Amino acid sequence: MSTDEFGGGQTGRDDILVVTTNEVPGREVQRVIGEIFGLTVRSRNLGSQIGAGIKSVFGGELRGLTKTLAETRQQAVERLIDQARERGADAVLAMRYEVSQAEDIGTEVCAYGTAVVLGPPRG
Template sequence: MGIEEYGGGQSPRADVLVVTTNDVPGHQVQQVIGEVFGLTVRSRHLGSQIGAGLKSMIGGELRGLTKTLVETRNQAMERLVEQARARGANAVLAFRFDVTEAADAGTEVCAYGTAVIVSRTG
């Protein structure tokens, strides 16, 4: 499995900029649209659970679960961007992830932030 399968984030040509900061250098916030989020819940399949159980006895990375979490986070972020775009935003500030267990059924991942319209200064 290559490094690209363990990462996430945006492409350099994304039409909605997503940042973890409260502002974007060289840009000014023109309008605050409000909170946006992308949510997904994923269950673990039996193979991953058995593999994780065996791996926990000897230690090491749980690659199947890592890959599933990366895919889940990327899906939540895509949904956040879709919502921001639909509301007319071109940026999301203060981007964060929240991950919780969902009633022993799986993992809930919520990507959230503040949708805004920014423009370049100067």
Template sequence: MSKLEDYGGGQVPDADVLVVTTNDVPGHRVERIIGEVFGLTVRSRHIGSQIGAGLKSLVGGELKGLTKTLVESRNQAMERLVEQARSRGANAILMMRFDVSEAADVGTEICAYGTAAVIAPVA
């Protein structure tokens, strides 16, 4: 039986830096835009998961080992994104996105990026 965290991610409810994919946060106003921030990680694929993925691709179905690796990578990129924003005084990241690409045929580059901002509840 797999754990939910193995195949998903996202923020914990009480996070000190709110990350949203929207341009604004309902019930809040943007007091200050700090600027673009990003978190980056590059992961190589280990030989075991590549062999397993190759065999699985012959019969079809989910490549669970690669899925777990991608989830871990995205979560690490997001953690780094939040650290960058926090270190610059932000309490929110607006318009967060992920970008995934191949890195010189040796791994996968995952970049989480967005706009660091200071937001406050509307009075």
């Protein structure tokens, strides 16, 4: 498996800047739109669960589950970006993830942050 399967971040959709920082160097926030989020819940794959059970006995990374979580996080970010775009933002500041179990049927991933409109670059 390549590292691309376990990575994250923006995927060529450059109209909305997503950062984990509270500000963007060289840019000023002109308008705060407010909190936005992207949410997804994924059920567990039976094959991954069986593999995870075996790995838990012998040790090692649960690659199937790692890949599923990376894909789930990416989907949550894409939904976050869609929300920002629909509300007229051009950036999301202080983006974070929250991951939790959803009633023992899957994993809930929420990407959230503050939608803003940035001013032109300074300088």
